[in-house]
């Protein structure tokens with residue numbers, strides 16, 4: 001991977017954007033940034049508190065602002081939040097400023113991985129399976145629209161998922177440069 005290139009990670013909540021993104025950054029010698037963590041640093045409170053105080057609209061405005069700032073850097077792996085693709089301007093930013101990697105996950109995988117997680121405000125109430133299914137209906141076409149490469153969600157450990165992602169990225173990268 002070209003060290004001046006940015007790698008942007010998109011995909012549904014619980015797909016592993018934060019966890020695997022960090023490992024990809026280590027592997028490629030790039031800096032790791034997580035959009036939610038950038039928002040938490042700026043606001044000094046967890047994302048769930050930003051939703052409580054400013055509502056989803058307030059959170060989205062901060063997300064767009066920080067996406068613009070982070071994506072101007074070079075040589076970063078940036079894990080986005082699952083809803084960052086909802087804004088057309090964010091989608092343009094991602095396409096124009098880096099290589100977009102879509103980590104996929106089924107609703108069953110999401111439910112299992114997030115079973116004990118209370119940090120995702122959009123999953124705090126209601127039936128989680130229904131909410132995740134409804135989110136997927138809206139967001140999957142948007143992920144598809146901007147992804148350079150999709151990594152299928154497979155039942156495996158984080159370590160294996162990271163190694164498989166690296167293999168697929170390298171193959172895709174080599175094909176692009178051979179062409």
Ligand SMILES: Nc1ncnc2c1ncn2[C@@H]1O[C@H](COP(=O)(O)OP(=O)(O)O)[C@@H](O)[C@H]1O
Pocket residue numbers: 011012013014015016017018019020079113114155156157158161
């Ligand atoms: N490919 C994977 N296989 C198994 N567990 C995973 C995988 N990716 C992530 N996880 C686990 O799922 C949880 C959510 O992962 P996270 O990286 O926060 O997802 P995201 O940032 O996409 O919402 C974490 O506990 C993480 O260890």
Ligand SMILES: O=C(O)C1=C[C@@H](OP(=O)(O)O)[C@@H](O)[C@H](O)C1
Pocket residue numbers: 011012013014017018036047080081082083084119120121122
């Ligand atoms: O689905 C969403 O819109 C959100 C996903 C979260 O990130 P993850 O994808 O890391 O869970 C976080 O940005 C916020 O809670 C909103």
Ligand SMILES: [Mg+2]
Pocket residue numbers: 017018036079080081
């Ligand atoms: Mg995350």
